[in-house]
Amino acid sequence: MGPADYTIFWSLMKTWNFWSLVVGIFTFALLFYLIIRFRQISPKDETPEKLTPGVFPKERDNLTLELTWFIVPTILVLYLTFIAWQSMITVWVDPYSEDEDTFDITIEAYQWGWNFYYHDEILIVNETGNLSTFATPTGTEVIDGAVSIDGNLYLPCNRLIKAKLVTLNDGGELPVLHAPFIPEWGIKEDAVPGIETYMSFTPKETGTYDLFCAEYCGQQHSKMLAKVHVVGACG
């Protein structure tokens, strides 16, 4: 489980794990060293400041030390911000630029289910072996304007998928927040009633993936599940 290793998530996670370990080990080592070395040996230990009630104790500070532990974390944070900025461009900014040939679908969320609409036509050739595992009742072609057949999503492999997220509002339904979330690809975006939001990803491996709802939407929030089948050749 968890995001596939070709996603941007893992490239960032490695960096973040590394730096977290560095900061964590440094801090805890320093903490345990200080606890052991400066514990009270006998009650008559002398410490530089006598703390007497009602008297503001002698201030102690060391400008160079304080500047270092202000500057060093700032440099680390700026470096990490720089990387975070990159990930923002690939996750949120690039996909919305219209020029690429994206495979457009619309994910429509309603109270406790999903509808998938296709806006591009692809023909998936049947003999690539792994197709037999999926029950695609209307055979293998995904027709422009087709609606999800059995409540599941069929996507081509190795194409930039651009999903428009809307909430069903045909008067009867209660428009609330939902968010399609596919853990294996590490992507999610809220479907907000009234505005259209976008989510995009390029699946690189065929297979069946789970789709959860990640924004609390009422009683059966945990039942809003769907399967995403990535079919076709991953050339």
Place this chain on the structure above:
Amino acid sequence: MGEHQTGWQKTLYEKTGQDVYFWNFVFLMVFTAIEVGAVYLSLTYGATVFALVSVGIVKFFGIAAFFMHLWDDERELTYTFACPFIFVVILFIGIAFTSPGGVAGLPAWCSPEFIGSYSPTAP
């Protein structure tokens, strides 16, 4: 209560027989009349908004400085009254001006793509 001890308030009282609060009251009445009048001149959108905002600020200043006698009181009180406006400005930038339609119209240099394009290729 600021019994006209400061210079110009004393002369105002001697000359006109009415103290600064009366004149502040008249000042505010006049500006309210201007405000309502401005709307009836049916100016263009920009001019009307400019008129309304400027009269609003002037009346705000009138009430805060004289009726709430911030003019006479210690400067710390003016700082106390001004302090939350910093957070109101933050609230305005974060919530008021970033409605779904609002942010779309930003100039190119302020959008992430432009800032992003400066950086070397993605890791």
Place this chain on the structure above:
Amino acid sequence: MNKNKVRVMSLLFVIFIALAATPQMTSYPTGLGTNGNNGCGCHSGGAGTTTVTVEGMPDSFTGGESYELTLTVSNPDIAGGEISANMGGFRFFASAGTFGAGENFTDLVQESEGGMTHTELGNDLRSWNVTWTAPDNEGQIVEFEAHGNAVNGNAVIPTDLKGNTGDAWGTFEASLPGAAALGGGAILIEQAEPFEVAIAAITFGIALFSLMLVYVFYRNNPDGFNLNGLTEWLKKWMTTTDHKEVGTLYFVFSFLFLLIGGIFAMLFRLQLAVADNDFLTQDQYNSFFTLHGTTMIFLAAMPMIAAFANWIIPLQIGAKDLAFPRVNAMGFWMLAFSSFLLYGGVMAGEGADITWTMYAPFSNSLGEKGASAGTTLFVAGIIMLGISSTLSGVNFIATVMTMRAPGVTWMKMPLFTWSIFVANAMLYLSLPALIIGTAYLYFDRTIGTHFYDAAVGGDPILWAHLFWYFGHPEVYVVILPAFGVVSEVLSTSAKRSVFGYKSMVYALAGIGVLGFIVWGHHMLTSGMDPTLRLIMMLTTMLVAIPTGVKIFNWLATLWGGSLVFKTHTLWALGFLVTFTMGGISGMFFPVAGLDTHFHDTYFVVAHFHYVLVGGTLFGMYSAIYYWYPKAVGRKLDEKLGLLHFLITFIAMNGTFWPMHQLGIEGMPRRYHTYSVDSWSELNSFITMSALIMGLAQLILAWNLIRSYKHGEKCGKDPWGGWSLEWTTTSPPPTPSFHEIPTQEDDNLHHVESNSGGMFSRMWKGVEPE
């Protein structure tokens, strides 16, 4: 004395009316579920004079068997025979198993929303056949629920009819045990309805609390015990305006709700222990985690902070009492009474199920699929909390700004006072956003305004912005006092002054200001424009720096000291460990690539529990052990304290560390069940350690009660602290200082020039002229 009695009697009489009115809660418009929802919103539906019967029910079902059930609706008043069209309708639900149409009823009944109902054609009949196939698991009890409606054929209502609008509903309920449930396997006793478990636990808790109240009063002077004395003693507590007594009220209130919040947590941890569990129904789970979140933050953490602020701030700055004592008492009582509103829904089985962040389109929705009917009361409770926090905010800022004793200048104030001041300033300036947001929500639900309604052109994200503009400063309000406590405790335990007092104060001020410009990182995936997400990512990255500075300052404080390991020191060191881990895991969220995966998964739950439980709770426990002797005059038992620390520390890490792994695997938050088996064993480990952690808190409860009378006596300054509260007797007299003390200064006296504007005089810590 009789005038007083009249007042007390009239107060009790009014409370009696309010409580009497509670059961017939008919909240707008669907009622609080006491008169039952009538199964279908299609007809207006009068009270049910109709009777609904279901034949063909076996006394116990075998797995996979299907049974032919006939549902008949009969109503003597509405004959319905002669008029051909639309004589009756039904809806039939079962908690397990699947439905199908009875023979030759295929076009007369249809499946809808998990149950069965009549088709257009089937609307003319008064009895229908359906087949029900039992689930395979025979060890459970299936609940059946049918709503039948006798209609008089859409004809104009003849006047003689008893004034009903042409249809009348009736309901039928039955429970059918599986074979294994009855004879076969172990006798499955009728499973207690978890709501009754929750309400029983709460009422038992309140009963225990009032017994303890009477016992504490009795123990004050056992021989002089009489009822008149009790009312006198209660009057003292209900009318007190002294900052110490209001502090004690806050503390007892927050400890009681800490345990109640814990009960909810343990209940839904049991539900999440295994995949596809149905210990709690979805409604109960949703309302339990909502109440757990709100109780823990608003009714446990903030009141405990207010308790220590009330007790210690006046003592530390050398003031007789807070600036406005009655406003202080009103702050507490608003909070106390708001808990009735927050919990009003639960008592009627309709607790608010809108999560503690109350996101708009769902929280202001009505009807079956919308938020539960108790949500309106819940939102009213949140508004009262807002009023209470504003009142105490005014009080603390005014006290710290105007009533500091001579010598206690801005740069010579104890760090706990500094942290409470910055926390209350942030709370006080961010609260109006919550009050206005909840007021809009409240009016949406009561008088029918449409603030967040997309159908009318409204913008649902307005709620998220307003809530998180308050939400992020709120989480700093909850953590800053713990910073203050840890600074005090580490300095006293290591017998050294805090390292870099000025940089600690600048860090506090830094967090105070930066806290207001980062709220967007809670909403990075909620459809905001990428430009705003970029700004919020950058500012969130900067917030980690002041916190890092503080952690290094605490470590440097230990340098060269002689650290004693009292219980409060252990809690402070536990704080350092867990809070640092929480802070580091927090750095994962402002990154776009990570946040699209981590948002609303258990990684978020792990992060904020490490920071809230590891940070605030450990800080507050350290404060309890540190200042209990000052408040009561007796120390808490060290051995019990050590036991309490060890179990809670281990259980806390056992509960929340595996959640990081669940978050990486993508288990979404607020899920009633999950069917991914690989998450099961992690979740059951979490549940087990959560139960241990919950029970460990009773050790502290026992320690608090026992040490009140049998704790080891202690003098003015049991731990060797330096601030002014250690100069008064413990417990301090009322009013706290008979004459205002002066705080000396150990630093060498280089005379500061008295000139300069307010800010320079403030930072140079110069006496007023």
Place this chain on the structure above:
Amino acid sequence: MSYDDHDDHGHHGSWAPIIASLGTMLFLYGFSEASMGITAIGLTILVWGLFTWWKGDLPFDGSEKMGELKSYGTPFGGMNVRKAGIWLFLMSEVMIFGTFFGAYIRMRTNWNTHWTLRDKAQEAIDGGATGTVDSIVETCMPHHHINVAACEQATNGLVNNSFWFTESGPPAYHHVAAEYITADFWTLLPGAINTFALILSSFTVVLALKAAKNVDLEPRVRDKKVRNYLTITLMLGTLFLILKLWEWNHLIHDYDFTISTLAGSFFYVTTGAHGVHVFVGLVFLTYFIYKAHIGGWDQNNAQSIEYYGLYWHFVDLAWVIIFPAFYLY
């Protein structure tokens, strides 16, 4: 909300906080349950709590012993603690009205309103359409009802369906209160009179304070003057509320500008919240008038009127901003 409640006999305590909180709870509980009985009980208990609070304040004579503490140290050195308290409370009020405006502007930037219609009409005229801006607006909106076809024709295609409705259905054009108010003098009149009334009431509070502080008036005359000025303020405040309710009624029934519309929700809740602040100010004013009636105000404790005046001027200040933003713009 005068925060002059520092009570010297702290040890006996006061019943006011618990009664007021119980009242607030019952009021909110009744309002949520839409049962007016409990709401009324709640309100009466709340007011009873306030009166208990003030009964404790009646003997207050402004002396140190009776609770008038002086603040010490930076920043408010030497000032009364209660004055600092009222100013700190006004900080919270500034944030509350700031949030009202923040939410309002966020929504208003998304709406097409009569301003955008006038701009579009001007654009159409520049593009060759016949008639003046007012005539086009009149054809598009015959007495505030939208006529899409006529408008499209009048502005030769400039103002089409997408101006009035978004594609996914919700309205893009929102009738705002200013559209009705600026169009008809009788609808603007109550708003204008309200503005004059509130500014006048601010002035009369200042006069009451000057009278109370005036040492060379002999006490009986002074008490009468203070009481009369405060009563005028009370009457002006009630006039303000009555005119506001009349105006609401007029807007709802004659122009169908109800609270279920989006613009209506923001208009009524913001002006309503301001109205509640005025109402609370009036309830407090009854205490001040009663104390003036029994001759309670002299130059030593007149600062309580000054602190009440600060709150009242703030409410007037809020109205000075609400009036142009909601009524004229």
